[in-house]
Amino acid sequence: MDAARVDAVLSALADPHRRRVVELLGRRPHRAGELAQALGLTPPAMSRHLRALRQAGLTEETHPDFDARVRVYQLRPEPMAYLKDWLEETERLWIQQLSAFKAHIERD
Amino acid sequence: MPSRVFVALRVKATPLRAFTVFTEEISVWWRPNALFNFTPRSPGLMAFEEDERGRRLVEQLPGGKVFEVGRVSVWEPGARLAFGWRQATFSPDQWTEVEVTFQAVGEETRVSVTHTGWDSVPGEHVAKHGFPEMLFMRRHGEWWQTLLSAMETRL
Numbered sequence: 001m002d003a004a005r006v007d008a009v010l011s012a013l014a015d016p017h018r019r020r021v022v023e024l025l026g027r028r029p030h031r032a033g034e035l036a037q038a039l040g041l042t043p044p045a046m047s048r049h050l051r052a053l054r055q056a057g058l059t060e061e062t063h064p065d066f067d068a069r070v071r072v073y074q075l076r077p078e079p080m081a082y083l084k085d086w087l088e089e090t091e092r093l094w095i096q097q098l099s100a101f102k103a104h105i106e107r108d
Numbered sequence: 109m110p111s112r113v114f115v116a117l118r119v120k121a122t123p124l125r126a127f128t129v130f131t132e133e134i135s136v137w138w139r140p141n142a143l144f145n146f147t148p149r150s151p152g153l154m155a156f157e158e159d160e161r162g163r164r165l166v167e168q169l170p171g172g173k174v175f176e177v178g179r180v181s182v183w184e185p186g187a188r189l190a191f192g193w194r195q196a197t198f199s200p201d202q203w204t205e206v207e208v209t210f211q212a213v214g215e216e217t218r219v220s221v222t223h224t225g226w227d228s229v230p231g232e233h234v235a236k237h238g239f240p241e242m243l244f245m246r247r248h249g250e251w252w253q254t255l256l257s258a259m260e261t262r263l
Contacts, residue, residue: 091115095115106120
């Protein structure tokens, strides 16, 4: 697991607008226009947030078959899996540390 | 999907001794973990130390530099310990908190670690210790909740 990648994801999600986008996309894919409307943002502001999410690897862009000009955004599953891994790794870290602590304190 | 990490085990010692060894001998028992390096220069030696602002957990790096992992917010010998946990790669709005409790169970002590990795810290705790990072934690709590519910729908 790549810790820098996790940091990038967490950093992208530190913004409330972007968290809202993730929440909306968690339900279904949306067009950029729908997202801008739901969040009450201007198209340029919306595209800045979408870029940040895309760069963090959280979302991906697709086009519907009938129209290449329309952009549809959806969540990528992998970053969520990274975060789940991160929690599991944190648990593993503390099991390791507490076991080392136990061995140390019971040694003498 | 847990929003916090919780690990506990029993050690053959009194709560006070467990607390003392945990804090004073952390440089001896702590195991460096490549995934959780605090800085690119890690591993160094872990230590709880006192300065003019109170106590803190630091890593003394091989080159002589000292990296502050976090300030100690709770220091109750034989009972409870809490400290912040930051790695050098964290952005300014990333913050985690570790709480360690020591409970007598017969002749032994149950040592429990709760790492509110990316979770919120209870409000009264924040108010009690006057953390300036309170806002960050609030924000974290919010987005972690969102994140977890988004994850649940996908897992």
